[in-house]
Amino acid sequence: MSEKKESLFSKKNRKLLKDPLNDNNPVTTQVLGICSALAITVQLKPAIVMALSVLVVLSVANVVVSLMRNLIPSRIRIIVQLVVIATLVILVDQVLKAFVYDVSKELSVFVGLIITNCIIMGRLEAFALGNKPWKSFLDGLGNAFGYGWILIAVAFFRELLGAGTLFGYPVLEKLGLYEMGYENNGMMILPPMALVTVGIIIWIQRMKNRDLIES
Amino acid sequence: MDANKNSYTFSFAAVMVVLVATLLSVAAISLKPFQDKNVEAEKKQNILTTLGIEVSREDAAKVYKEKITSSYVLNSEGTVVDGDAFTVDLGVELKKPVDQQVFPVFEGEKNGQKSYILPMRGKGLWGPIWGYLALEEDMSTISGAVFDHKSETPGLGAEISLGWFQEPFIGKTIFEGKEFKSITVVKGGAKEDDMHGVDGISGGTITSDGVSDMLDERLSKYLPFFNQKLSEMIEADTVVVDSLQALTLNTIK
Numbered sequence: 001m002s003e004k005k006e007s008l009f010s011k012k013n014r015k016l017l018k019d020p021l022n023d024n025n026p027v028t029t030q031v032l033g034i035c036s037a038l039a040i041t042v043q044l045k046p047a048i049v050m051a052l053s054v055l056v057v058l059s060v061a062n063v064v065v066s067l068m069r070n071l072i073p074s075r076i077r078i079i080v081q082l083v084v085i086a087t088l089v090i091l092v093d094q095v096l097k098a099f100v101y102d103v104s105k106e107l108s109v110f111v112g113l114i115i116t117n118c119i120i121m122g123r124l125e126a127f128a129l130g131n132k133p134w135k136s137f138l139d140g141l142g143n144a145f146g147y148g149w150i151l152i153a154v155a156f157f158r159e160l161l162g163a164g165t166l167f168g169y170p171v172l173e174k175l176g177l178y179e180m181g182y183e184n185n186g187m188m189i190l191p192p193m194a195l196v197t198v199g200i201i202i203w204i205q206r207m208k209n210r211d212l213i214e215s
Numbered sequence: 216m217d218a219n220k221n222s223y224t225f226s227f228a229a230v231m232v233v234l235v236a237t238l239l240s241v242a243a244i245s246l247k248p249f250q251d252k253n254v255e256a257e258k259k260q261n262i263l264t265t266l267g268i269e270v271s272r273e274d275a276a277k278v279y280k281e282k283i284t285s286s287y288v289l290n291s292e293g294t295v296v297d298g299d300a301f302t303v304d305l306g307v308e309l310k311k312p313v314d315q316q317v318f319p320v321f322e323g324e325k326n327g328q329k330s331y332i333l334p335m336r337g338k339g340l341w342g343p344i345w346g347y348l349a350l351e352e353d354m355s356t357i358s359g360a361v362f363d364h365k366s367e368t369p370g371l372g373a374e375i376s377l378g379w380f381q382e383p384f385i386g387k388t389i390f391e392g393k394e395f396k397s398i399t400v401v402k403g404g405a406k407e408d409d410m411h412g413v414d415g416i417s418g419g420t421i422t423s424d425g426v427s428d429m430l431d432e433r434l435s436k437y438l439p440f441f442n443q444k445l446s447e448m449i450e451a452d453t454v455v456v457d458s459l460q461a462l463t464l465n466t467i468k
Contacts, residue, residue, distance in 0.1 A: 042368075042370025087239065095242075
């Protein structure tokens, strides 16, 4: 090999991990994966489970597609990507059902949502098809973290303001806020408020990072 | 090899499909026994929970044997017929006409208190919901309730599987005197003195209504059984009273 071997965590590779967390966040900048961000951010726990499942599926799918990138016929590449994702998700689900039944019950609904999450297909198409496995793996991790932290942030506010709890623990009740006349905002539980919350996060992000504002 | 040729595309697709299909079927078949074991243990665990007994899934089978004293299936007239209550699949039963359905009953005991545990099944928002309801010997007071679901929305409808939703059922009654009332899940919260209502789930109205419908539909099918048990109880009481009277008379003599 003539080219100099790149170190595993070179500056470029670190950028792959770091960029999706803020500047190139899949949810707030690319506006992908909104559907699942609406559906499962009512409480923190499912949001975290979803974030972890996407982390596993996205990084593994990225590596698999990257390994096959020179074999995949370009005309059916989207279908191939879909098959890879679906296979992974079903396999994971089956294994969980057999050995960690409780986790699988927590996940059951998300399986379908993971397959249809456009972040995953987006990364396979935009990155894994043209890059080596290690880089694809980092890209997968980075994007999953970028997706995950938004999900968890939204779920934090929705659960706290909508139900007055965090991880099911009645925080506001313990603080004695209800006695002072505070009431939960039931609207936070409904899906539209997830969009508004994501909107507020995007607003704050663009206030801090002016480069993201379109001219 | 030219990756753009039709023949390549077709063979790639064919190989991929066969590989993936094999992989998935092998995984599904080899994992099935483990999954079935989990489902069975969970069912036992759920039945025990309605009795107020919390067990881990590993111990469920053992405790189930001890605490569930008997189980049988009824026909639509409330008479006991042949069959194993535990293996009855309500999903299949519900599709049959009522007079061909069978209705499982489990009898359990905790601290000398006898309970009748009836399995439930109905429709939620996205898929089936099910559960178990334990009734005291008066056939009206609920002593335990467990609900579960296949695919209700987490944080909304899925809350029916949580304690805060299930606990208020305990102590409610499904009869008002002789009249069958079932239990209704009330949107916006049930009144405190409502003996036949529990609080609904904000944002989970369709699932809550599903629970109400399920309870009403299933419990109403057990009415012949309830009546039969009640009349047996009244008879038993009269026998006791009679023998007491006889005893007193004898002593006086």
